[in-house]
Each structure stands twice: as structure tokens, then as C-alpha cells.
Amino acid sequence: MEIMRGAEEIKYEGNEVGVLVSRGFTGTTQSIRPLAESYAREGYTVCAPRLKGHGTTPEDMETTTYHDWVASVDDAMTWLLDRCGSVFVVGLSMGGTLALETAVQYEAVKGIVLINAAIEIPALNHIDSNNQRFIEPIGADIKNESFELTYDKTPVKSVEQLQDLMSEVREKLSSIHCPILLFVSDEDHVVPPHNSEVIFQSVFSERKELVHLENSYHVATLDYDQDLIKERSLEFFQRYTKTRAMD
Known part of the structure; x- marks a missing residue:
């Protein structure tokens, strides 16, 4: 399957602290490349996986499940843990959902950074999966004039997988104890900002911060x-890398 130009996996080898960066539903690594490159410039070992079914075609995505997306992140974690003693996980949108799941599964995760993370999108509940295969694209919700590389239509089967993933992760929020930094846009036309408030209140992290964009x-x-x-x-990574070293 041919990969869209700009949607390729991103990897940088650096020091012994890893950073996994994930974009979400129907998106590509293009939208998180600026973050990944900024972390690499500071010396971190960085991996931004291409989630299975993403960065190819909507028809390809239609054949995948959320377990495949989790497995793509697991592969990135394996690559990072072969090189690093600890990892921070950064996620945008569904990438944030996957970051929460990763924090539950891996003790090596020392902190997570969420950007407009998704755990519930009520607008998706009204999609009729019986009468349509694809719906309008989800994404490209940007205030400035930047371009986002994403699909021009969304598979309804994949929407159902996203809902299942969000539901599963919502049930696990109280299992998260690592430091967490949440960014939430005050105006978001894809993921209701209330998602970040619920995550902030539900995780059991002693050290957590919510930043409004x-x-x-x-x-x-x-x-x-x-x-x-x-x-x-970057301040978050430095703070909790130092905290770990002091411990």
C-alpha cells in the first residue's frame, strides 16, 4: 500500500529519554512533525508512528480496527524502549486517547502530554452505519491557514472503532498515575473541550496541569x-526527567 507523501513514520535517535508522538483519527504524522522535530533538536530520541490504515487511503483504513492502531503505538514503544530507559508520550486528538492507553500499559511512561484528546464525541453517536459507508472528512480544523494532510472522507466502520476505543479508555482513566500535561483549545470544532476537563478530573495523577489554548x-x-x-x-519533559534523577 502506497503511503501519502508526508505521512511516513518519523524517527530520530538521540539520548536515553524517548518521546513518542501520535496523531489521531484519519490524520498523519504531518500534523505532529513540528513537535517531533522540536523534541529531536533538544536531543531526545523520538518516534512518531504511522498508525495502521492511516496515511494511505480511506479504503485501507476501513479494514483496520482500533487494536491495529494500538499495535502501531506498541511497535513505536518497543523501538523507543530498545534505546531509552524512560519514555514520554504525546498525543493529539485520538493520539491523546492512545497516549492514555499507553500510560496504562507501560510503567516506563514517565509522563503524558495530551492535546485536545478525545474520550467522547457525541456528534458521532448519530451516524447511521447502515446506510452509508463514508461520511465527510474529520479534521483540518485549524484557525490559521496551515494545511493538514488527512483523508477527504471518513469510513463509518472506523468511526465505530474510534467510539469503541474511547469507551475503553474512559473506563481506565483512574488507572493513570503518571504526571500529565493537558492542552485544550477553547474553541474546537472536532473534539468538545469538555473532554480534557473530564480527563483532568478522572486521572489519579498527583501532578497534573491543564493549559488553555x-x-x-x-x-x-x-x-x-x-x-x-x-x-x-519541553519544560514538562525536563522537569520530570530531573525529578526521576533526584529520586
Whole structure:
């Protein structure tokens, strides 16, 4: 299956602290490349996986399940843990959902950074899966004039998989204890901002912070607040790398 140009997996080998960066539903690594590159410039070992069924065609995505998407992240974690003693996980949208799942599964995760993470999207509940195979595209919700590489239509079967993933992760939020930094756009036309509030209240992390993005829509990693996300997430990595070293 041919991969869209710009949707390829991103890997940088650096120091012994790894950072996994994941984009979400129907998106590609293009939308999180600025983050991945900024982390690599600071010396971190970085991996941004191409989720199975993403960055190819909607028809290809239609054949995958959320277990395949989790497995794509697991492969990235394996690559990072072969090189690093600890890993931070960063996720945009469904990438944030996958970051939460990863934090539950791996003790090596020392902290997670979520950007407009998704655990419930009520608008998806009204899609009639019996009468349509594809719906309008989801994504490209950006306040500035940036371009996002994503699909031009969305498989309904994949929407059902996303709902199953979000439901499963919602049930696990109380199992998360690692430090967590959440970014939430005050105006998001894809994932209701309330998602981040629920995550913030539900995780059992002693060290957690919620940062409001006042000048970005859903794909904040390409929007006006992307520099703020870079700066604050890098500070987060440094803070909890130092904390671990002191412990």
C-alpha cells in the first residue's frame, strides 16, 4: 500500500529519554512533525508512528480496527524502549486517547502530554452505519491557514472503532498515575473541550496541569499556539526527567 507523501513514520535517535508522538483519527504524522522535530533538536530520541490504515487511503483504513492502531503505538514503544530507559508520550486528538492507553500499559511512561484528546464525541453517536459507508472528512480544523494532510472522507466502520476505543479508555482513566500535561483549545470544532476537563478530573495523577489554548482550533500543533505547546511540553519533559534523577 502506497503511503501519502508526508505521512511516513518519523524517527530520530538521540539520548536515553524517548518521546513518542501520535496523531489521531484519519490524520498523519504531518500534523505532529513540528513537535517531533522540536523534541529531536533538544536531543531526545523520538518516534512518531504511522498508525495502521492511516496515511494511505480511506479504503485501507476501513479494514483496520482500533487494536491495529494500538499495535502501531506498541511497535513505536518497543523501538523507543530498545534505546531509552524512560519514555514520554504525546498525543493529539485520538493520539491523546492512545497516549492514555499507553500510560496504562507501560510503567516506563514517565509522563503524558495530551492535546485536545478525545474520550467522547457525541456528534458521532448519530451516524447511521447502515446506510452509508463514508461520511465527510474529520479534521483540518485549524484557525490559521496551515494545511493538514488527512483523508477527504471518513469510513463509518472506523468511526465505530474510534467510539469503541474511547469507551475503553474512559473506563481506565483512574488507572493513570503518571504526571500529565493537558492542552485544550477553547474553541474546537472536532473534539468538545469538555473532554480534557473530564480527563483532568478522572486521572489519579498527583501532578497534573491543564493549559488553555486561546488562539487555536482542534489541530493545535499546526495552529497559532504550536510554539506554546512546544515550549511547555519541553519544560514538562525536563522537569520530570530531573525529578526521576533526584529520586
